[in-house]
Amino acid sequence: MTLDRLVCANCSGPVSEGRCPTCRASRQRMMQQQGLFASLSPAAVIALVAALVACVLIARHAFA
Known part of the structure; x- marks a missing residue:
């Protein structure tokens, strides 16, 4: 919060x-x-998670 x-x-x-x-x-x-991510808004956390998922999918596709 x-x-x-x-x-x-x-x-x-x-x-x-x-x-x-x-x-x-x-x-x-x-x-x-406050922790490491306490100052981030929920929208920023969602954007970071989406970017991480996209990077994982790109890396998985590139090395497959």
Whole structure:
């Protein structure tokens, strides 16, 4: 989940803006827990998987 989609239950604002202490704490915790692909959008992940599948199919066809 990305920060731009989270809404704070305390102030009803986006967590990414950090309007209240709860937002700021959640934003800090989420940034510390982010992995390698956490900053990629779902569309970018799908595009990467599609490109990987295409490369595998091309390589398989080339070496067959």
